[in-house]
Amino acid sequence: MVLKKLNMENINKRLLTVISEKYLSDNIYVRHAYSRVVDSIQQGVPDIVIRPGDTEEISEIVKIANEEDIPITIRGGGCCEFGGSKPIGDGGILLDMKRMNNIIDIDEENLIATVEAGTSWAELNNALSSNGLYTGCLGPGSGLTASVGGGISHHSVGGGGGAKYGPCTKHVVSLEVVLPTGEIINTGSQANKFSTAPFNRFGNGPDLAALFMGDNGIMGIKTKIALKIYPKPKFVEYKTFVLPRKSMEISAKIFNEIRHKGIDVYDAMYFMDLLVNVGVQQGIFPLWEDLKKKRGIMFYTVEANSDIELEEKVKQLDEIFLDYKGQELGPEISDGNIGKWHYEEQGHWLIAHNLWGLIPGFMPLDAECKTSITSYPKILKDLELWDMENSDDMIKILEITGMRPISGAGPIILIEDNTVELTAGFTSFESYHKEKVYEEIADINIKLWKSMLERMTKHGVSWYMMGDILSRLLVDIGAFDKTYFEFLKNIKNTLDPKHIISRGKFNFY
Ligand SMILES: Cc1cc2nc3c(=O)[nH]c(=O)nc-3n(C[C@H](O)[C@H](O)[C@H](O)COP(=O)(O)OP(=O)(O)OC[C@H]3O[C@@H](n4cnc5c(N)ncnc54)[C@H](O)[C@@H]3O)c2cc1C
Known part of the structure; x- marks a missing residue:
């Protein structure tokens, strides 16, 4: 995208009235460090990198950006795999949210945690774990680095607990958002200014939190997020099975049957034959090295509140796997039980993309x-x-x-x-x-x-x-229904008339 010539010296000077010099940089190395995400083939180098410390600073920065017509890209952990957290083309302000990582409140009584948007899933769950709590959906597979704000912007799921809890956005109670023009709003129960703490998402009018969820950063800047939290059940079992030939079709049948039988499995995962084979060859699955037949593998994890409940669920799940001729591996990680590693050793934040790790340097x-x-x-x-x-x-x-x-x-x-x-x-x-x-x-x-x-x-x-x-490709190939796209664009234009936030995404600009 071609940006108009900006008076960067003046913009810098204005921004420094809001943010300390320590947290603003136009150094070429810093700007380049923020110019790429997971893929490296599309670089966009920002003009300025800012690490804001609170909501009010962001609000002021956004107001200046509107006055100066300089776009802002929001970055949480920078783990988006489609280039979402780097500028499209060169230029603009890169807002790094990771300094805003305070856990504001853990309301154990009402089971709600409120965090700043730059907090990582690991930081939050670490704080919850000492009280036997967790977020249920543990965010994305990148949760050691990825932020809660980034996850909420993507409907993230897959970093643990996805089958039982669904995407992280399902657990949002309320959001504090800086709108693209700089005003600050709160959603759900917090839209009532007399409410002292978040307790409910659905109230005080339409579900406005949803507008900012899965938005890929186009509708506003989430600054605080209140999420439901859950007591972590004390009983858990995990089992891993080698599937027979045609494992892909079989895995789909097993997933389907788990759903049809209504068993609330915590996680269930399938690894294709090719992945198991090449992964073992490349040394990323040492626990399966001794398997005679390197076929597709599947595991499940199930939680319960008592021994009896667990036993019953395990019985039902085992029946499904055995009916499809799954061969159970032993109970220990060294026996090949990846389910145990996934749950007990935080493998859920280490595994998601083992296709990417197959060959070093890929x-x-x-x-x-x-x-x-x-x-x-x-x-x-x-x-x-x-x-x-x-x-x-x-x-x-x-x-x-x-x-x-x-x-x-x-x-x-x-x-x-x-x-x-x-x-x-x-x-x-x-x-x-x-x-x-x-x-x-x-x-x-x-x-x-x-x-x-x-x-x-x-x-x-x-x-x-x-x-x-991807947001631009979908528009280019005409994937969006025309009326849907126009509706989305109208909302964007209303909220962000100058397209300050995430300029270029969805070809809106
Ligand atoms: C190894 C690996 C494993 C992964 N596994 C999964 C997985 O299992 N499931 C999954 O869903 N994804 C996965 N991802 C993709 C990605 O990490 C997640 O989607 C993650 O939630 C992104 O969070 P982030 O903080 O890194 O966001 P970023 O990449 O920094 O940002 C993501 C998007 O949200 C916007 N954004 C960020 N913060 C805010 C904010 N506070 N307000 C408004 N907009 C904001 C950005 O502009 C960008 O568009 C994985 C990525 C990697 C590298």
Whole structure:
């Protein structure tokens, strides 16, 4: 995006009346450090990086940005895989929310925690754990770094507890938001200025919190978030099974049956045969090295409040897995029980994208989405076709680097209702390889990435993390219903007439 010529000296001077010099930088190294996220092929270098300390500072910064017509990109943990937390093109203010990481209140009696938006899921759950509490949905797989504000902007799920609790946005009670013009609002129970603490999301008019949830940072800047919290059940069991051949179809049947039988499993996850095979070869699954047959693997985790409740749930789950000829691995991690590692060793924040870690140095080009349980085997088969159709381009990368990109999916995770998180995508090399820049690698990567995203969109999947590349691609390929898109655009125009926040996303600007 071309930005008009700004008087940066003047803008800097004005911003320094609001924020201390220590937390504002226009240093070239700092700006470049904030110019990329998980993928490295699309860089946008901001003019200024600011680390605000509270809501009032943000409000003032946003007002100045409106007066000066300088766009603002919001960044939490910077873990968005579609370039959402870096500027689109060069320029603008990068607002790093991570300094705002105070846990404001843990209301144990009402089971509500209020945090500043830059708090990470790990920080919050760490604070809750000493009182036997947790957030239920533990946020995204990147929860060690990713912020609560980022998760709420993405409907994140998948970092633990997804099957039982669904996305993190389901647990929001109220939000404090700085609007794109600088005013501050509170939603839900907190819209009543006489309410002293958040207790309910649905009241005082329409559910305005929803407007800012899953918005990919286009509607406002979330500064404080109140979330429901839960007592962590004391009884838990986890089991891992090797599935027979045709494991993909079988895994979908198992997920479906868990839902049809109404068993409130905490997590359930499936690893495709290819992932297990290559993962073991590459040493990322040492616990499965001794398996004779490296087939698809599935695990479940279930929680309960008593021994008897647990026993009954385990019995029902085991029946399903055994009916489909799953072979149970032993109870310990060393026996291959990844379910135990996932729950007990915080593996839920270490595992989500093991496709990305298959080969050291690979870069993720993500196509992670939500889709129905019944649809993912078909989609993954089609991705195999996509891979073959694009083989010539893949081979060009192989010729330069000695290694062909790998497409497929990381674990497939049961989340809310009849939905899975499909961690699809492909891995490739960066254009900078062995001390040389290969422009053709960059061109192929972006071409293949867009092609895969379009292919998946046409399967009708639901995207929750859209960022830079995907939000614009969806518009370019006409994926949005016209009336829906116009409605969304009208809301954006009303809230943010100058498109100060997240300028460029969804091609609104
Ligand atoms: C290893 C790995 C595993 C992952 N696993 C998962 C997973 O299991 N499930 C999943 O959903 N995602 C996953 N992700 C993607 C991503 O990490 C999550 O979506 C995460 O919730 C993003 O949080 P963040 O703080 O890093 O957000 P950022 O990347 O910083 O920001 C995300 C978006 O929200 C906006 N934003 C951030 N903070 C605010 C705020 N306070 N107010 C308004 N807008 C804001 C940004 O502008 C951007 O558009 C994974 C990523 C990685 C690298």
